[in-house]
Amino acid sequence: MSIYNLVSFVGIFLLMGIAYLCSSNKKVLNWRVILWGVLLQFVFAFFIFILPIGGKVFLVINQVVLKILDSASAGTQFLFGRLALPPGMTNDSGETSLGFFLAFQALPAVVFFSALMGLLYYLKVMPFLIQLFARLFTRLMRLSGAESLCVSSNIFVGIESPLTIRPLISKMTRSELHTILTACMATIASSVLASYVFILQEQFPTIAGHLVSASLLSAPAALIMSKLLIPELEKPQTLGIHVKPEYAKQDNIIEAAIDGANDGLKLVMSIAALLLAFLGIVALIDLVFMQGGGLINQITGLKFEWSLKHLLGYLFYPFTLIIGVHPADGFQIAQLIGERLVVTELTAYQDLAVLMQSHTITDMRSVVICTYALCGFTHVASLAIFVGGISALAPDRTKELSRLGPRALLAATLACLMTAAVAGTFYNSGSILLR
Numbered sequence: 001m002s003i004y005n006l007v008s009f010v011g012i013f014l015l016m017g018i019a020y021l022c023s024s025n026k027k028v029l030n031w032r033v034i035l036w037g038v039l040l041q042f043v044f045a046f047f048i049f050i051l052p053i054g055g056k057v058f059l060v061i062n063q064v065v066l067k068i069l070d071s072a073s074a075g076t077q078f079l080f081g082r083l084a085l086p087p088g089m090t091n092d093s094g095e096t097s098l099g100f101f102l103a104f105q106a107l108p109a110v111v112f113f114s115a116l117m118g119l120l121y122y123l124k125v126m127p128f129l130i131q132l133f134a135r136l137f138t139r140l141m142r143l144s145g146a147e148s149l150c151v152s153s154n155i156f157v158g159i160e161s162p163l164t165i166r167p168l169i170s171k172m173t174r175s176e177l178h179t180i181l182t183a184c185m186a187t188i189a190s191s192v193l194a195s196y197v198f199i200l201q202e203q204f205p206t207i208a209g210h211l212v213s214a215s216l217l218s219a220p221a222a223l224i225m226s227k228l229l230i231p232e233l234e235k236p237q238t239l240g241i242h243v244k245p246e247y248a249k250q251d252n253i254i255e256a257a258i259d260g261a262n263d264g265l266k267l268v269m270s271i272a273a274l275l276l277a278f279l280g281i282v283a284l285i286d287l288v289f290m291q292g293g294g295l296i297n298q299i300t301g302l303k304f305e306w307s308l309k310h311l312l313g314y315l316f317y318p319f320t321l322i323i324g325v326h327p328a329d330g331f332q333i334a335q336l337i338g339e340r341l342v343v344t345e346l347t348a349y350q351d352l353a354v355l356m357q358s359h360t361i362t363d364m365r366s367v368v369i370c371t372y373a374l375c376g377f378t379h380v381a382s383l384a385i386f387v388g389g390i391s392a393l394a395p396d397r398t399k400e401l402s403r404l405g406p407r408a409l410l411a412a413t414l415a416c417l418m419t420a421a422v423a424g425t426f427y428n429s430g431s432i433l434l435r
Helices: 003-021 031-050 052-084 102-122 125-141 145-154 161-171 174-186 190-200 207-229 253-300 308-322 327-342 345-357 364-374 380-393 395-426
Strands: none
Touching (some): 003 207, 003 308, 003 395, 031 052, 031 125, 031 207, 052 102, 052 190, 052 207, 102 125, 102 190, 102 253, 125 145, 125 207, 145 161, 145 174, 161 174, 174 207, 174 395, 190 207, 207 364, 207 395, 253 345, 253 380, 308 395, 327 345, 327 364, 380 395
16 A cells, blocks of 8 residues: 555545536535445456455456457457467467467457357346346445446446447436446446456556456445436436346347347448548547647747647646656556547557557556546547437437437536546455556
């Protein structure tokens, strides 16, 4: 433990204070959500980082995820050959890896994981886990069953989570709609988790366990930040009532796997399209900044780096200090968080891997905090995806959802930072998950 653990602890409450200052109604505070949300995060983090048994459990989870990824590589290697081999690997024919290729290694794993999730849904494993967390949130925080179920779904799945409460969306309160938007953006889907593991596992062997940990911590963080920004002023229809998830039921296990794989393929195409579009747009914006900034530098004699990532680094730098990142690494981490906001977390994780590989960031504490801070669909593209996706399920609430979207993006960003601050609070260099 060090002084930075205390900084992270104080940062948790500073972040909640920022959310409160941005609240739509400062007179209303749901203390039950705040207290139980913080307590649940502390319990999860204490179990993960402090208790030896907790570290061993998550180390097992880490190994299970890596073994599943090894299985997933069988299909990608059959299709893409050496291009699918992760760096440093050799196949049965003695061929060595040509390096890391996102399109041939990380993205195909999304299809496999999506098919696996389809199987787990068919076998009723996922519905059981989702309802378990939903009951926990509903009872402890006195939330509506609908929003609790959707938030719980987001621990395991992504954009499809609102489908679990499809019949109830039109009748939800403004605060409930804000909560499901926030939860969608503050968490990640288990299917894309595989991509992040592929990117970072060489530099960070226990990354899978930390990503699972971040998914668990982010759910109560999303509830806290959402209710601080848009507190509940009405009486939800499902307040305190347990709601069963709605989901498509396949006739057999083969159909479940096929549907899951098809959904995964659509997700891969969506990710690829977003990367192509937004990386190009950011490059164009950077070009404009560099041209204009270059003229300003010539006139003023400054040597300022004019790029969107660099400018966003200044915006998020105070937040990296709040969550307990060492000042020496603060600006680099701030740039990654800013990059995630305008591009995607996938690109940010790639750049984190590069920074670790080049030894630009060597402090493991900074790496862990950054890993948790980036673990969410908290970017402009996802704002459009989730507002559009939920609006399609409840067209009569489109206008309200579009108005709530920017506030939900703010709440989700604060929730991810809060998750990182909790990880920083309980960070222990002797934890088995850091070896």
